[in-house]
Amino acid sequence: xSSTSTSLSSGHxxxxxxxxxFAATLRNRVREEVQAFHARHAVTPGLAVVLVxxxxxxxxxxxxxxxxxxxxGMRSFMHMLPETTSEEELLGxxxxxxxxxEIHGILVQLPLPAGLxxxxxxxxxxxxxxxxxxxxxxxxxxxxxxxGIVPCTPLGCLLLLxxxxxxxxGLHAVVIGCSNLVGKPLALMLxxxxxxxxxxxxxxxxxxxxxxxxxxxxxxxxxxxLVRKDWVKPGATVIDVGITRTTTPDGKSRLxxxxxxxxxxxxxxxxxxxxxxxxxxxxxxxLSNTLAAARLQIEGKLP
Amino acid sequence: xSSTSTSLSSGHxxxxxxxxxFAATLRNRVREEVQAFHARHAVTPGLAVVLVxxxxxxxxxxxxxxxxxxxxGMRSFMHMLPETTSEEELLGxxxxxxxxxEIHGILVQLPLPAGLxxxxxxxxxxxxxxxxxxxxxxxxxxxxxxxGIVPCTPLGCLLLLxxxxxxxxGLHAVVIGCSNLVGKPLALMLxxxxxxxxxxxxxxxxxxxxxxxxxxxxxxxxxxxLVRKDWVKPGATVIDVGITRTTTPDGKSRLxxxxxxxxxxxxxxxxxxxxxxxxxxxxxxxLSNTLAAARLQIEGKLP
Numbered sequence: 257x258s259s260t261s262t263s264l265s266s267g268h269x270x271x272x273x274x275x276x277x278f279a280a281t282l283r284n285r286v287r288e289e290v291q292a293f294h295a296r297h298a299v300t301p302g303l304a305v306v307l308v309x310x311x312x313x314x315x316x317x318x319x320x321x322x323x324x325x326x327x328x329g330m331r332s333f334m335h336m337l338p339e340t341t342s343e344e345e346l347l348g349x350x351x352x353x354x355x356x357x358e359i360h361g362i363l364v365q366l367p368l369p370a371g372l373x374x375x376x377x378x379x380x381x382x383x384x385x386x387x388x389x390x391x392x393x394x395x396x397x398x399x400x401x402x403x404g405i406v407p408c409t410p411l412g413c414l415l416l417l418x419x420x421x422x423x424x425x426g427l428h429a430v431v432i433g434c435s436n437l438v439g440k441p442l443a444l445m446l447x448x449x450x451x452x453x454x455x456x457x458x459x460x461x462x463x464x465x466x467x468x469x470x471x472x473x474x475x476x477x478x479x480x481x482l483v484r485k486d487w488v489k490p491g492a493t494v495i496d497v498g499i500t501r502t503t504t505p506d507g508k509s510r511l512x513x514x515x516x517x518x519x520x521x522x523x524x525x526x527x528x529x530x531x532x533x534x535x536x537x538x539x540x541x542x543l544s545n546t547l548a549a550a551r552l553q554i555e556g557k558l559p
Numbered sequence: 560x561s562s563t564s565t566s567l568s569s570g571h572x573x574x575x576x577x578x579x580x581f582a583a584t585l586r587n588r589v590r591e592e593v594q595a596f597h598a599r600h601a602v603t604p605g606l607a608v609v610l611v612x613x614x615x616x617x618x619x620x621x622x623x624x625x626x627x628x629x630x631x632g633m634r635s636f637m638h639m640l641p642e643t644t645s646e647e648e649l650l651g652x653x654x655x656x657x658x659x660x661e662i663h664g665i666l667v668q669l670p671l672p673a674g675l676x677x678x679x680x681x682x683x684x685x686x687x688x689x690x691x692x693x694x695x696x697x698x699x700x701x702x703x704x705x706x707g708i709v710p711c712t713p714l715g716c717l718l719l720l721x722x723x724x725x726x727x728x729g730l731h732a733v734v735i736g737c738s739n740l741v742g743k744p745l746a747l748m749l750x751x752x753x754x755x756x757x758x759x760x761x762x763x764x765x766x767x768x769x770x771x772x773x774x775x776x777x778x779x780x781x782x783x784x785l786v787r788k789d790w791v792k793p794g795a796t797v798i799d800v801g802i803t804r805t806t807t808p809d810g811k812s813r814l815x816x817x818x819x820x821x822x823x824x825x826x827x828x829x830x831x832x833x834x835x836x837x838x839x840x841x842x843x844x845x846l847s848n849t850l851a852a853a854r855l856q857i858e859g860k861l862p
Contacts, residue, residue, distance in 0.1 A: 375703075375705065390703075391699070392696055392699035392700050392702075392703060392705060393695055393696055393699055394699070395698075395699035395700075395702040395703050396694070396695035396696055396697070396698035396699025396700070396702060397695050397699070398702070399695075399698040399699060399701070399702040399739075399743060399744075399747070400678075400693075400695060400698050400739045400743075401739070402678065402695060425762050426762045426763065426764050428763075428764070434750055436702075436703045436704070440702060440703075440747070440750070441702075443758075444702070444743070447737055447743070447758060447760075450762045451762075452757070452758065452759050452760070452762070452763040452764070452769065453757070453758050454755070454756070454757040454758075454769075455746075455750060455755065455756050455757075456755050457750075457755070459728050459729045459753045459754075459755070460729065460731075460755040461729050461731075461755070466755065466757075
């Protein structure tokens with residue numbers, strides 16, 4: 257439903273995976289489910305987003321999260337704290353949000369300013385309100401296949417893959433990049449889908465050879481245009497998580513991914529563009545996780 | 560130090576990885592460290608082992624755990640409960656052990672009788688006393704690379720590999736089997752060592768082809784003699800976690816692993832035997848974990 261059935265342009269054979277359209281559909285579904293949830297319980301899910309310091313990119317992210325939360329019919333609470341905030345002050349805020357019955361999801365925007373321990377703060381969020389899924393309890397639930405809240409970006413990748421491929425049992429998925437934010441949780445999710453999973457990273461000796469084995473290739477490295485045409489098995493599904501702003505020779509600004517899109521699109525079966533692929537899925541999954549957290553707290557179980 | 564430097568017998572080229580000798584060394588080290596811990600704090604680490612029901616194999620395991628704990632200079636407490644024990648009774652016992660300052664480690668022997676939720680019971684053990692490392696908090700700490708208590712059998716595999724190979728950065732490790740007990744935690748540990756990691760399992764289409772890529776091949780499937788000579792790259796290090804009792808044509812009983820030892824030993828560089836490979840490491844790692852748990856509780860951090 258969310259892929260074009262024609263080729264992209266001359267020389268491209270891959271179908272485009274339209275994350276923007278899929279994310280819009282998901283956001284609409286969340287909005288409807290929020291209404292139904294409110295009808296059942298007279299409770300509106302609430303998301304608290306905490307930003308410490310003045311990183312301009314983070315300010316854009318949290319603003320977008322707040323606006324889209326509001327558009328989905330949920331309550332959105334912003335806490336913007338100065339760079340000088342101490343860890344104790346931040347942990348105090350998290351503690352109050354943990355206890356606040358109007359708040360069903362808490363997100364502390366990363367990275368935190370130097371001197372604040374991101375891991376300590378993340379783990380302080382109550383697991384049932386940890387809508388980023390980055391705390392150790394939710395990470396553990398994912399690792400042992402228990403229901404939990406999973407991180408938004410890998411969840412977005414998984415939803416796109418399920419939509420494109422259906423049953424993934426037995427497919428070989430190769431994940432390049434092994435961060436706690438994307439690579440590792442996605443590898444565990446794909447394992448739970450029945451994929452054979454390989455994880456490559458900065459120390460991998462021949463990443464191209466491993467990538468070429470992939471039926472599903474997910475790239476989350478932050479190295480722009482790392483993956484070239486000869487890294488990709490013909491017909492493979494390629495998910496590009498990377499996004500880097502670059503300047504073209506004519507001085508224009510452009511967003512590029514971790515995959516050299518133009519050449520890889522000539523061999524891949526399906527591919528996400530950058531922008532408009534995984535990116536829009538992240539916030540849509542945050543909304544979905546916030547609703548899921550509210551259902552967990554009010555109805556006692558995850559949807 | 561724990562491998563023979565000569566070949567095993569005619570036709571074998573692999574060095575034998577002597578888990579029995581390595582485990583004895585580890586147990587001795589734990590005993591010495593227990594004495595030093597007692598000298599520092601006047602506290603003796605205590606392990607509580609809980610067995611529900613009358614499974615004969617489990618009775619042997621818990622008895623061996625108790626005896627070896629005692630031999631290592633620690634206190635050993637056995638709780639043997641009838642098959643009819645309710646989940647509430649079992650959770651009540653776990654709760655009392657969680658609060659008991661003489662108990663630093665708690666192990667509930669699995670499998671539990673039908674009707675008892677192993678996951679619920681495992682997660683009820685306080686994370687700092689969870690010496691089997693199977694609770695969701697310790698699983699999460701492993702997944703996100705935080706210090707925690709890791710499961711005994713994969714820890715035993717890792718210690719053998721570190722002893723044999725030293726720095727594993729960049730080696731391709733293939734783990735066959737993706738259980739919560741062995742395969743998944745070991746994959747995460749090998750990733751933390753800097754290995755490229757592939758995980759194969761029952762749904763993997765060509766496990767032999769993936770296994771042949773391995774510099775390090777770990778097999779934990781419970782399928783006896785699954786891995787044959789043509790699954791192994793010459794010179795690879797092979798760790799066999801499986802153990803199955805079988806009967807030979809002449810009526811004798813024999814233990815075999817998941818690896819066809821005689822033929823794989825002609826191509827592998829190093830290989831664990833069954834028995835005497837990974838098996839003895841599991842209890843030695845339990846003792847090591849119990850001491851680590853005591854240090855975490857008394858000294859505030861893991862060794």
